[in-house]
Amino acid sequence: MKIAMIGTGYVGLVSGVCFSDFGHEVVCVDNNPAKIEMLERGEVPIYEPGLDSLMAKNVEAARLTFTRDLPTAIDGADAVFIAVGTPTRRGDGHADLTYVMAAAEEIAKAAKHYIVIVTKSTVPVGTNRKVREVVAAANPALDFDVASNPEFLREGAAIDDFMKPDRVVVGVETERAGKVMEEIYRPLYLREFPIVTTDLESAEMIKYAANAFLATKITFINEIAALCEKTGANVKEVSKGMGLDGRIGKTFLHAGPGYGGSCFPKDTKALARIGQDYASPVQIIEQVIKINEDVKRRMVDKLIDLCDGSFNGKTIAVLGVTFKPNTDDMRDAPSLTIVPAMVGGGAKVRVTDPQGRREGEHMLPGVEWCDDPYQAAVDADVLVLLTEWNEFRALDLGRIAELMRGKKMADLRNVYTVEDARAAGFTAYESVGRTGKAAM
Ligand SMILES: NC(=O)c1ccc[n+]([C@@H]2O[C@H](COP(=O)([O-])OP(=O)(O)OC[C@H]3O[C@@H](n4cnc5c(N)ncnc54)[C@H](O)[C@@H]3O)[C@@H](O)[C@H]2O)c1
Structure with missing residues (x-):
């Protein structure tokens, strides 16, 4: 599989490196030139245990490259993952989807063939449908599917979490997109890690519900303390x-x-x-x-x-x-x-x-x-x-x-x-x- 990963932060870089270690051909994109320059020099812009050696191994094997140029990255790709930030929007507490929608529009303008557009960023229920609307409006002729694939890795243990997850959650609407996602996660299917395949809304909600539950558990013990x-x-x-x-x-x-x-x-x-x-x-x-x-x-x-x-x-x-x-x-x-x-x-x-x-x-x-x-x-x-x-x-x-x-x-x-x-x-x-x- 050929994969493009948009965003090389804590999630995008770890996911890109791990997918390349699965044997896929991965191009990681970031619009921050300083990050891409560092990555091209073989330096990791974040601290995450084990990431430097795994990245070096896959760069060496010519399965992992970095670029600022999104059209080059998605040329011939089977799937493009959006792993950009979704910070709190100033003033109202909503997730700020500016970066996700900007990435979706850029993908739409550059894509020339069937592609699965996968949202890995944590996004509110309904976002994948909006991504589909944005892409369809920007490039009405494009043949594509959207998929939701929230990420559950923990910083500090991110590689292990990605390679040996408690579960992978995949929200899809079509069999065709489901097959692409299955192929991408094949190494995990083969090792019988649980894969939860569901609809877009449920996949989006699972991520928020899981994080909110964990935050509640911590808060519960803090009140008991x-x-x-x-x-x-x-x-x-x-x-x-x-x-x-x-x-x-x-x-x-x-x-x-x-x-x-x-x-x-x-x-x-x-x-x-x-x-x-x-x-x-x-x-x-x-x-x-x-x-x-x-x-x-x-x-x-x-x-x-x-x-x-x-x-x-x-x-x-x-x-x-x-x-x-x-x-x-x-x-x-x-x-x-x-x-x-x-x-x-x-x-x-x-x-x-x-x-x-x-x-x-x-x-x-x-x-x-x-x-x-x-x-x-x-x-x-x-x-x-x-x-x-x-x-x-x-x-x-x-x-x-x-x-x-x-x-x-x-x-x-x-x-x-x-x-x-x-x-x-x-x-x-x-x-x-x-x-x-x-x-x-
Ligand atoms: N950090 C975590 O532990 C974690 C775990 C699970 C899920 N998530 C979710 O994953 C998403 C990403 O989080 P993160 O911590 O990796 O964010 P981050 O801020 O570390 O990285 C985001 C990257 O995306 C790049 N970017 C933004 N817009 C771009 C564009 N249009 N084209 C190319 N690059 C672009 C930025 O330059 C940045 O390098 C968020 O939605 C977050 O909630 C994070």
Whole structure:
């Protein structure tokens, strides 16, 4: 199969590289010249474990190329995937479909033969039908089908998720398009990964419903964590006890500083808007969005308390600012609420993150960047563990405490215990949902 992939972001690049590894001929397109130049030099513009070597392997095998020129990419292609961004539209919470529709129009103008136009971007119900209308209007003579193929990969584990998915969802309207999609995913069919073939609307809805459910699960445990703090229960024990119930499951049950990232915040908002538009409000998601903001604010309050009532004049070391470990993605990270609150409150903030600096430097003005946790801890009054990178899971806490001026720690990912902190010489230790009997 010959495939064109429009957009070389976290989803487009990983999908393009993995499809080429399936043996397909893939051309990746991006309208950002800097990205294409980097890719042509063999450099990966994002941090995603394992992506550089898999990309190099497939470029070497001449199955994977990059271009800025969309018409060249779709010339002779069996399918073209749209994997461009669908950020929150400013002002109203809807998914902004400008990039998707622009890509659809460009495809329509350049296509000369039968092609399946596949939307991989996360898009509201009804978008694939609109894509079909846009393409038909721009090129009435074109023979084409549309397909919905939402992506479920997780940044940080994206290659494994793509190669060994829990399921692939394909929404199609015709047998012909279904056959093309089957051929593209043949390696996964052969290995018996579940493929859910359905209609366009259901495929579109599955993606939003799945993300909204996961955001709800995180938000649920974050609310339980707040209650644990009042009642003396330990949320880690509660999560474990709940998660062992097969009907509940243990993933996405870790209390923390609120969900963030490039998907959950925008997809929950978009789903809430879709519900309102159809006069069928998704009230649970409307609450989840609100509670997640409260969770982030609660973290700020917790930190102010730890700073004796004010950030002013304090030096705070922050470990981790990306929205989760193993990615450089900073979009909607809780750090973007918490760190500016510290800086705005008059604190001197020293930040370290294994991959977050490139993005973080312009998103977190006024902070000082450090190479590692030990450098960040020098003369700090408070240490805040914000993103649970592996590098931060086995710190020499004794050394950290010695380097600090104050001996206070806020562990917003519950990586350590009060006993660890006490043994290391900390005099105050805060975490999430464990301030009852576990308090110092
Ligand atoms: N990031 C994730 O973990 C993830 C997971 C599942 C689904 N998604 C969805 O996938 C979509 C893409 O997300 P992302 O994180 O990869 O976005 P991204 O912002 O990282 O990448 C989008 C890319 O598309 C390019 N682009 C935009 N318009 C273009 C055009 N007309 N022609 C060529 N290139 C164009 C941009 O330059 C950019 O490089 C979104 O809808 C998102 O919701 C993302």
